[in-house]
Amino acid sequence: MNDLIKKLIMLVITLLLVSAAAFITFQIIPGDPVTAALGTDYTEEAAEQMREALGLNRSLPERFFSWLWGAVRGDFGTSMQYHQPVSALIGDRLAVTLWLAVLSMLFVIVVSIPLGILAARFSGRAADRVITLLSQIAMAVPPFFLGILLTLVFGIVLSWFTPGGYVSLEQDPAGFFSYLIWPAAAVAIPKIAMTVKFLRSSVIRQMRLDYVRTARSKGNKESAVLLRHVLKNALIPVVTFLGMAAADVLAGSIIVEQVFGLPGIGRLLVVSISNRDYAVVQAIILYIAFAVVVINFLVDLLYQRLDPRVRLN
Amino acid sequence: MRRLTAILMTGMILAAAVLSGCAGGRQEEPSDGIIVGITQDLDSLDPHKAVAAGTKEVLYNIFEGLVKPDKDGNLVPAVAESYEISPDGTEYTFVLRDGVKFHNGDAVTAEDVIYSLKRCAGLLTPADPEVVVEEALSVISDVVKVDESTIRVILDEPNTELIGYFTCSIIPENYEEQDTNPVGTGPYCFESYTPLTSLVMTKNEEYYGEGEAQIDRVTFRISANTDAAFMELMAGSIDIFPYLTQEQASQLESQYTILEGSMNLVQALFLNHDAEPFDDPLVRQALCYATDRQAVIDMVAGGRGHIIGSNMFPSFSLYYDSELETYYDYNIERAKELLAEAGYPDGFSFTITVPSNYQFHVETAQVLAEQYRQIGVGAEIQLIEWSSWLEDVYQGREYEATIVGLDAQLVPSDILKRYCSDASNNFLNYENEEFDRIFEAAVTTTDEEEKVLYYRQLQQILTEDAAAVYIQDPALLVAVNPDLGGYTFYPVYVQDMASIYYLDE
């Protein structure tokens, strides 16, 4: 109980610090939002008027606390670029990013766990060498180029999907998911490669431990040794790794969203940064911090499920 | 071991199945309507708040002003049936067209028009701070209703060129949802907008004029960047895409009809006259001579583009002085002489600041930098974000040289006004008393011939002064689905969808 309260307090402090840092950072960035908004129609009076309307003429702490209070109530202000409430704007983008994250993590888990075990089981043999080499190559391709290659091969040459043919979930769920598969693959491939590598070495490390010998001495089959005894132990460090990967995709895959034209959080962030749309940027950073904290919390929980040494100490 | 292998295999097959399951799911193009690709997200749906040219060209289909430009650059009546300018140039009287309706079904009243004009001119109290006040319209002192179908605009000072600004959109008075659900009078009605994704518009069935739309539904799809859009073009999922690069156009020739128009921009290397050594006209002229414009056009635009010699582009056919195009012919020797004369026999180096989002200008900068090496001038390229460019270069005027393209309203004064010494947007810090004087005369005169003469003089002054290194009016390359016809180029920045039709229908 005490532990939970401590965690919650830490959580709030983390969020508070991140939001303050984000807020201050974007106040000192060169590039005035008003100038950006007015563009070539800039005049002093218009700028002054706009500043007042946006409350930009108040002091920094004043602005921070009024923003924070709004954030607590779910009001992140209005986007200067889109003239929409930030919460609504982010809410819509979030669905895309979340589904992208879910789908790509699904790929990662479904593909990398069998591959990692396979590589470890046959470590040093041809199957392992091939898997390792392939994952190294997958990690060596710059993410944006991977996206372009996928588009090129599957979108244009093979015509398995229509590049840019994104449709929203409400509009056409089937179309939404069949399009999302490709960006999800682009997100997942490097992560699959990393997870395979990680899981492989984790399994190999575990295989050297004494309890494996005990399991064999009991008359277990090799597959049972691997799946029943080793896997659960080997997955423990992988969980942390997967948690980091999940946090990463939840934060918006900036480049992949760009390449595949997905209206997700990452693209909104890039657009908002270049437009100096503070309200949106701050809210997104807060969201990312929140996502990271939640993921860490979940990883903690899962960790406890998997590892009694953590749970019972 | 066999069991383990079996489990692993099952996993792999499952993964493969999930991945390939989508293979059949290719989405057929929605048959209702066409898709137009754009690469910039819209900055506002309220036409009076939108700033970006990329937004205005889309909203052109939804909104109309009292007058609107046609494809030849003339202003034709739209919401107004006719107009009249008082001889002294201080009063504009508009007669409104009968039976024009907003998309929400309400008829356009004189009150709506007065509201719209006042909103644009910043005369409403309290003013909506986000409305961008058109500076030129600030000479309006009042807009009054004469009768139910006539309104009069009263100016503080005479201005005979203001009619070009009455293209500002007419919107219903007291309508609150312009930001999210815009209502106008144009040939297309707004249907929906999803940030970062698309804007959909449908045909306005009750459009008054002949310019009625042919296509029922138009989707403006927002691509992340030109390269992503190009991929989509290659896959055939976009019907119309303007602003292709030459390279892209040549790759799309088999699938699309490639149309060539003009961007109607003055692309130039703008020099800061307050920064050394560009305060010396000799240096500026030297750069002009050292610029091989044709090579630039060949290199960045595949030879498509129109060389310009001053701050005006050919679409202003009446005022445009084509002789200036050859004023500074490529001549390295001359450039070197001028440099030596200015006291830089060994050249100098400077920085070209270019907004990074304009690939075209970035590439031009690279070519220029390479050309200036021939006369011993080193040019370093600094890419900055558009918003920083606006702030540092355009507002702050802290730069040495920059490359951008300047666009203009359909009014010659709009394009030349920035060279007046006191103009707020004179980011070149150009100063020439003679220019100021002639400009004043040009704007106030009502005599059309005199006006033409004045404007040509102004262009000449700029060229002789080498105010900037004028390069080209870039070609506008548009990919159009071969099934479509009617794509029309305008001398202003618009995408007119009403003119598009299916060829086989």
Add this chain to the structure above:
Amino acid sequence: MESDKKDSLLSVRNLSVSFPAKRGNYDPARADAVSSREEAGQDCGRKNVVNQVSFAVGPGEIVGIVGESGSGKSMTALALMGLLPEGAARGADELCFDGRDLARLSDREYRELKGSRMAMIFQEPMTSLNPVYTVGKQTEEMLRLHTDCGAQERRQRTIQAFKEAGLSDPERVMDQYPHQLSGGQRQRVMIAMAMICEPALLIADEPTTALDVTVQARILGLIKQLNRDHGTAVLFISHDLGVIRQLCSRVLVMYQGRIVEQGSIRDIFEHPREEYTRTLLDAVPGLHKRSPVSGREGERERLLLVENLSVAYEGNRRGLFGGRPRTEAVKKISFEVYRGEILGLVGESGCGKSTTAKAVAGLIGGYEGKIVTGDGQAAASLRPQMVFQDPYGSLNPSKRIGWILEESLKMRGMKRGVDRVARVKEMLREVGLDVEYASRYPRDLSGGQRQRVAIAAALIAEPKLLILDEPVSALDVTVQSQILNLLLRLRERHGLSYLFISHDINVVYQICDRVCVMYRGEIVETAQTMRLAKCPEHEYTKRLLNDVPDA
């Protein structure tokens, strides 16, 4: 050989285990660590780690295998169980167990045999149990693999086995994880697990080495009892001659992969025929080996005085605002060390003896009490140096021996490199190492050599007091005796005083002048070594001395 194949449970003839030999030195002591992924190296033939071994185990018999590290005793056991690491190859003229030829069994038949007819327990019960499953589940797994019992019956039998293995409250233990149990409990779980299917043969590979003496005694008792009750034959592997003597009826002595001698306990221990066996027996520490110089009373000049020393560790913070719980590792102990004396500090793991050593050395701040020299100065003036148990960890692996020794000289301000090198050479010779070792890395040295270097590194700082924290515990018995002799010699020559910490009473007997017995953070008894051995006063001391197996 001696036993007829027909009456023996297990008979082995000419068993060999070989590994692919690597270029460079192959360290058989580390063969256990080699598994699926071997280090880079080239195949150049194979090297035998077990060479033509023949022996037999009769039903219900307890046979010991004794030998030093690298003698191949563990490999022999693993070869019998079919648990050899990847890359190892087994060859034998005969490998007969329970009337079946192990070499001819299919994988499946061998698996069915393992756990049910022959079972094995290992040295480290902590790492040998799977950390993520309850011990109950792990024990039940045996039944699941080898019987058709239902869940209910499995649970009952597991509880029964736990009870038999001497675990109190077996129901609760069922649902506990290995890390929640003590070392002794874990080994009992391992034994319960191995015995649950009532195997004909139990192979025990150093099952008590990681345990305290008192716990060891109980585990040995348990094995003996199970052997009696169930008639299970035991093949007991140990480096500890005392343990073997106490438990086994017959013993095999292994050296460098071969059996050098085998016979009954009495024959081997009382009339060893082979040279190696004699060396081994001679090396065993104990009272009988006390050198004449030991035990002198001599000058009684007090070198170090420790008074009311208490050391507490702070645990992790409880909650955000809660304090840190304090655990007292050492509680108000007092002792003194005289000049030229070896003071032993003996006790079981966790009794606070290492903490005391670190406090005296000055590695722990924040203690309460007094640690001063005999004339009241700070203990640091004695320049105390330490020699640690693990010779692998106490030498910086990335530095050459010479550098390590020189470092101390540099710190003491010896500027000229030649002087330092000369001193280092001198020191190496003094600890019995060739001077060329100066240019080697610790990884190139054997455990005994490393411990010599560690001693040299301590001595080169010219301390008045040397603190030896289990300096010979990680060493083989023959090496152990060499190091102990070296320590005695060095004390003579330099007039040093030692604070000698050990869990091994026999070592303490052999070397110390006086002994402090520590138990749960307190010194329960301090006495002259001979007196302690003859008439211990404190209850705990009595128990401790009683449980020590005597070779």
Add this chain to the structure above:
Amino acid sequence: MEKKNINHRLGQILVCAVVLFVLIGCFYTPYDPNEMNAGLVNAGPSLTHPFGTDQFGRDVLSRVMKGAGTTFFVGLCTVAIGAAAGILLGALTGYYGGLFDEILMRVNDGLASFPSILLALVIVSISGPGTYQLILALGVLFIPSFARVVRSEYILQKQMDYVKNAKLMGVSDARILFVHILPNTGTILRSALTIGFNNAVLAEAGMSYLSLGVQPPDASLGRMLSEAQSYLFSAPWSALAPGILIVLTVLGFGLLNERGE
């Protein structure tokens, strides 16, 4: 046995080849990498231009040689900044622990949990694009990962007896930290360095794609690859050369690391 290290050997060969290529590029390129040639725009591979020319008629081979140098420079500097600061922080926090450690590690975790490209984006938007800004941004970003690796290694190492021995000899803390312990973190550090270098190369490419990286006309592998995407159909060779070089570089270092397991 021979097969065992085939991947590692491949890594060695690749790294050597790429480094050689870059070194040559520092001193000699067949053409001036920035020299334009209007007559040879997007020319295919030929004897005179083995990798063809780009959209300005520049020789792709020369640009790749120069660009690989720039990319390596960015990678090395980034890693140097990240490693230097990371080692210092990691060593101090790991060795001393305490409140300082706790605070710093919390900040560290916070930073590390954000996607790196996002932070680079923010830093570059503040400082403006450019090679040095990019190096600074990425370098700062890499500090947390190095600090974390070094810290955990120091926590392990400081409990080793040789450290206690050093203390008893009277060795100063600074010397213990950097002379005694640091060499023992070598294995882990080496793999962290190669991973860091690879990440820097990939991040450079990503930042170039968002046009926040190296500025034209200078070439870098990422920038060239990013520029080449418009010509994938008409001039695929302009993507091929930088693409292959990036993959080979990262692959080489990645494989080199494999032995570390």
